[in-house]
Structures are given as structure tokens and as C-alpha cells.
Amino acid sequence: MILRWHPFFLNPSAPKEGVNKKDFYENKFGSQNQGIIARMTEVFRGLGLEYNMSGLTGNTLDSHRLLYLAGQQGLDKQHNLAEELFLGYFTQGKYIGDKEFLVECARKVGVEGAAEFLDDPNSGLNEVHEELKKYSANISGVPHFVLNGKHELSGGQPPEVYLRAFQVAAN
Incomplete structure (x- = not known):
């Protein structure tokens, strides 16, 4: 089976600097929030992981750009990068919009040139927007x-x- 990751923005207007994750989800889901957290905690525990709601959430454009770069270097690298990003965000309170976190994840899975790629805000931008048009409707x-x-x-x-x-x- 071939797994290919494509971009999707849960919150297209999310700020680049990020917002408190707990507060964001409380505002978004209201009274359903505690049930969602309980269910996610149980799922993660079943996988031997601890679900972590600390940290920030926000704009994911740079992570999608980086996933595009990883995909250009091999779908295995793209998948491994997605796993690293998810682990950091969901279990360690890492911010998906933080360049240092993104570059560290890329380094761990062998994606080359991540820092330089992210330094240019236009790198991968057109490709991400094309995929958004194609897949997210x-x-x-x-x-x-x-x-x-x-x-x-x-x-x-x-x-x-x-x-x-x-x-x-x-x-």
C-alpha cells in the first residue's frame, strides 16, 4: 500500500504565531470538548502514548510545505515526517508552526534541506495550494x-x- 499525504487546513485563518491549544479547542467544540479529549486520551493510551493538550495550535502551512518537500525525496520520508509531526504535536505539546520543531522532525527522518526550504516562504507554496484545490473540496x-x-x-x-x-x- 502506498500512503501519500496531502494538505488540508482545519482552520485556514489560524494565526501563524499560534494560540493556546486548550483554549482553542474549548472555544471550537464547547460542551463536546471534554468528551473528545477523553476519547483521544483513551485512543492514545491504547497505543502506549500520552495525549497532550498543552502548547499551541495554529497555522499549518509550513508543515504542509515541508511534507511536500519530504514527498519529493520519497513517500517513505513523507510518511515518517508526518508521524514525527503528529507525535510532537499530540504527545509532546509541540507547535506545528514552529520552524525549529519542523526542522528537527525533518532531520530525524532524513529529509534534506528543510531549513533552507522553509526559509523561503515561496518554496512549495504553489504546490500546496494546488493540492488544496484538488483534494480538499x-x-x-x-x-x-x-x-x-x-x-x-x-x-x-x-x-x-x-x-x-x-x-x-x-x-
Whole structure:
């Protein structure tokens, strides 16, 4: 199976400097927030990880630009970079818009030239915007998977739903 990551902005108007993650999610989800956090904590615990709501959230453009660069160097590097970014953001309170964090993740997975790439705000910008136009029109929830260009899954689903979708897509 080939896994390719494409950009999607949950909050296109998010500030580059970031905002308090806990406050943002409380404002966004209101009374559902505690249930969401409890569910995420349980999912992460089941994976041997600790869900962390500390830190900032905000503009993800630079992370998408960097994922584009990683994809140019190999889909394995792109996937490994996405995993590093997710681990930092969801378990360590790292800010997805922080250049130092992005460059460190890229270094860990062997993406070359990350700092220089991010220094130029136009690097990868057109490509990210083209992919946003191409892929984000029909997305209603994340994660969003397109299997073999035909079958789509949107939003958090139980593992058995993904397993069934993979089996259908494989036939």
C-alpha cells in the first residue's frame, strides 16, 4: 500500500504565531470538548502514548510545505515526517508552526534541506495550494482517506471500519 499525504487546513485563518491549544479547542467544540479529549486520551493510551493538550495550535502551512518537500525525496520520508509531526504535536505539546520543531522532525527522518526550504516562504507554496484545490473540496472531517481513488473515509473511525474499507479497496 502506498500512503501519500496531502494538505488540508482545519482552520485556514489560524494565526501563524499560534494560540493556546486548550483554549482553542474549548472555544471550537464547547460542551463536546471534554468528551473528545477523553476519547483521544483513551485512543492514545491504547497505543502506549500520552495525549497532550498543552502548547499551541495554529497555522499549518509550513508543515504542509515541508511534507511536500519530504514527498519529493520519497513517500517513505513523507510518511515518517508526518508521524514525527503528529507525535510532537499530540504527545509532546509541540507547535506545528514552529520552524525549529519542523526542522528537527525533518532531520530525524532524513529529509534534506528543510531549513533552507522553509526559509523561503515561496518554496512549495504553489504546490500546496494546488493540492488544496484538488483534494480538499469534499473533505468534511479528518483524517480523510481515499483508497485506490474510489473509496473514501472521513473522520475518526473505529479500526474495524478501516480494515473493512481496506479489504473492499483491495478487491
